[in-house]
Each structure stands twice: as structure tokens, then as C-alpha cells.
Amino acid sequence: MTHYQLTENLFDDVKEEPTRAGFGRGLKAAGETNEAIVALCADLTESTQMHLFRQAFPQRFIEMGIAEQNMVTVASGMARAGKIPFTSSYAAFSPGRNYEQIRTTIALNNQPVKIIGSHAGVSVGPDGATHQMLEDIALMRVLPNMVVIAPGDSIEAAKATHAIAANGKPSYLRLAREKTPIFSTEESPFEIGKAYILWEGHDVTLLGTGTMTYQLLKAAKLLQEKGIYVEVVHVPTIKPLDDETILASIRKTGRAVSAEEAQIKGGFGGAIAELLSEKLPTPLLRIGMEDRFGESGKPDELLDYFGLTGEKMAERIAEFVSATPKYHQGF
């Protein structure tokens, strides 16, 4: 097992930054070494942090206007001409608005276009349900050829940006608007298709994707104080899923929890349920949005209301552990 270097002050005065900021830095840096990278944005260049790339490489940045369908199909044509196009908007619009174009001209056409969906999840806050994309994981992970990544923090978002620039495949990167804690370090590993054990334990495996992984770490600490020893596995790549690491942990603990800021049906929790029911039937608690839309409010208020904070998660996990025997090997 690769040792995962967590940041030193994980629970106290942890540094915060939005994952989209890491993407913006990563794209500019990737653009410096790879001239094939081009960037397209649908009138949200600062919001998606593509303005850093635009400032550095104005000739390789294309303003698309509010036209997400055209953005991804133009990108498909640019990929045919040898480029590595990064397209960005809010996840509610891309892949929300232009799913068929992504399916046909990028996934089936197998072109290395990168779809950057920013402002995903309820933590978008006051904009409300229309802008809080919750179905993108479900939509994108079922597309053949597509790679799906939800980075855990801004440092990892930069690494993921470099990785998808180099993978030669259609790829989806899910980003968040709000500042979130940076739990990893520059030295922490990131590889597409790998999950990482951040916290070791034996009572239950907590699988987190995106920024929910930090909340699981908080839950882990609270649960430890109650005598429940959890294992936290960070799963930034939702497709392809690191079956091996996930199953090895669950074989040890005998219980599983998934956490995401998205619909659990079809989402990350859906992916975990598929994996476990086929390979290792295990009691599973899925934390996330439960078949409903979000609504307006402050980000923290909404995360609390929907049970997506470390404190709320710790309560549910404690209940789950006490009510659910470990059983997986007798099946």
C-alpha cells in the first residue's frame, strides 16, 4: 500500500481553497509544457478559472459564448485536428445541457476532449436547484470510453488536470465552487484509476469521492473518540473504479459507507453498490442526495441539512455500525 501523506494540520486551521482553483492552476501549468492543449469556455471563464490559461495563452483560448452544445462539438472537431481540448462550464450545463453531443461526438467518436463541470453539488448554495448539479456522476460514468474524476481538494484537482491532459481519452472532471479543506499535499500520490487509504481501521470502510472525503476524515476522528475505528478510502476516480483497493479494504472491515455530493442513485454510491453486489455482497450505507433536488441556502447550511458534514455523517455511521453486523464472507 502506498503511504498517503495527509496535510499536517488536518483538523485545525486546515487550509481551504476551491477545487476549481486547482484546476485553473493545473491547466495553465499543463499548457506550458503541452502545446496541443486548447481551452474553450461558455461565458464563465473566471468562474471556471480558465482565465489563467486565457491570460497565458490567448491564442489557444476560445470564447464560445453561452452555447454548451457547440462548445463540446467544436472541441470534438479540434481533437480531430490533433488538439487536446478542455471545455468548461457549470456541470449543470455541461454535461447537463449537451449530453447527447458528448455521447456521440466525444465518447463514441473516442476523442480526447476534456469536460470540466464546475459548480457541482448543493454547495453551490444560493443559486438553488437549477445550478446544483447532482446527476453528472450518474450520466458520465455510464458512457463507454469516458474517464470520470472528482478530485478531493485543490491540490489533487491540479494533479488530475495534468493526468487527463496526458491520458488520450474522453474525460470528465467534477469541480466545486466553494472553498474546501486541502487534506492532501503536493507529495500525495494521484493516479487515474487509483483509490487511496487515508485512515486505517477495521470496523467499517468509508469510501469518499470529491470533497466529501474530507468530511469522512472528520467523521473518522469523531467516531474514533466513540471507539469506532473506521477506514477512510479516498476514491477520486469514479471510472475506472479501483476495485482492488476498495474490495481489499471491505474484505477486512465487513461494512461499507459511500459519500458523495451527488445523487446516490446512479452516482458514486450506485457504482459501489454495483461493485459490491457482484463481487463482495456487504452491508452498504450510501450518503449523498437521496432522489431529490437541492434548494437555495448558504453552502454550510445546505450541507448540514442534507447530512453531508462530518458531524452528521458520524451520527449516521455510528448508527449503521451498531445496527449492522459485519457479514460478507458466508455468501
Added chain:
Amino acid sequence: MESPLTISQLEQKASDIRRDIITMLEAASSGHSAGPLGLADIFTALYFNILNINPKEPEWTERDVFFLSNGHCVPVQYAAMAERGFFDVKELVTLRKFGSRLQGHPEREKLPGLENTSGPLGSGVSQASGYAYTMQYIDNINHRWVYFVTGDGELDEGNIWEAAMFAGKYKLGNLIGFIDRNNIQIDGSTEEVMPLEDLRGKWESFGWHVQEIDGHNIESVIDAASMARAITNKPSIIIAHTIPGKGVDFMEYDYHWHGVAPNSDQAKEALKKLRTLNGKISHEGEGV
């Protein structure tokens, strides 16, 4: 190409392509008849005169690129490609069959020489625009051209107009499109289903150079493409007026033939009655 074909040789080639289309569709017993037959003259002009391509080297880096937007019309592209030497004409009858490289709608990765995957309508103009933009603004290539064909019913799609705005804004002078203006779509006449006129005015107002031609006059098709290449400060659209089902009497103008293939008796009849552009019946049911 060594020496370009004469107009009468091209007209003969268009008849060969029509014969191929009927034979392919009958063998597939599904597919679209009217559009491909109506586009045969434009595809003959493209593949035998206009496009600078090398059938022996489909990925030739100096080639012109062609994007088909209305993927359901791909039988005419397959036939033109085979006649041009991209693959053996014998393969045409595998259209739509299991294991074939000739998918019902074109898939780039299946068949060398295809530039894009299409079928769901409205995306081809954008894909062509992305390629054209890359050459014009990023790679500074000014001796290659990007062509596309779109249907007219397809212009109902919003994605088309997003692309039209984009190519107009960036004055993509290396982009040349043909609209197959045959006035039909599945539910009936385009002007009844969702009126497109003033079509010329629409494209002009989006910043495109517009020409209107008889899409069955091969010389006009070639001339319009030359004119379009001479217009370097804006994208070009050529509204090609065509007759759906052109060449087969009982299919012409009839929208019912949009989405169906001829059965064996109908195909025999069609091949017997297949007319050249001069109105001559030139074939006696000769298959692929």
C-alpha cells in the same frame, strides 16, 4: 488524382453511385433512400473533384477534411468513398450488417477516411468549425479546406445555429458547407414541419457567404466550391437545391422515402429505371 474527370464522366460516376446506393439499401433492407440519392451529384463532385484527398492514405496530413452532419445519408458517402478507391465496392453490401465497417450511421473509428461520428443531427457544422478554427487560428494552415454537408430538416436543431454564429464570429474562411435543400423531413415538407425560409437571409445575417445552386448540376457544384474557396474572409454555405430520391422516378419528391429502403422488387424496378442527369436510362439492373 491524375487528371480530373470530365463533367460527363462525373455524371456517369454519379449514376454508378446511385446504383450502389440502391443495391446497398436493398441488401441492408433498412436505411434512408431519398437523401443519399439526392446527394449523389454533390458527393460525386466532392470525392472526384473538390476534395484534395488520397484514398490510399486517408490520414494524409495535407488532405482536405470532410464532415458529414446528417449521418443518416452516409450510404452516399460510403458509395462515393468506395468508387473513389478508399475500399472495395464489394464491401458496400455489408452496410448495416453485423461486423461491418459500414455502420448504419458513420463511426469514425470503424472506417478509415471518415472524419467524424454522426447521426444525431445538428453537430457536424460544429465539428467542421472546430477543425477549421484550429487550422486558421492555432496551426496557421491556409492551404487546406474543411467541407461539410448538412441536411435541411437538420437545420431545426439549435446546435446548428450556435455553430453558424461561432463560424461567423471567427470568420472561418476555410470552412465550406453544403445544405441539402430537398424540402423534406420525416414528418413532411420542411416548410410545414418547421419553416426554414428565409434560409439565405438567415445564413447571411449570421455572417456567411451564401450561394444557391442546382444540386444536380455537377458543374455548378464544382464552381460554387471554387467560388467559396475564393471567399476567405467569411465561412461559405452553398444551398444546394436537390430532388429527394433523384434518379428514381417513383421516389422523387416523396417524403415517404426519407427513412425507408427499397424491397427487392422496388430495387429491381429502381435499377431498371435509374436515370442519368441527362434523363437517359443507362443501367439494366446491374448490381454492385
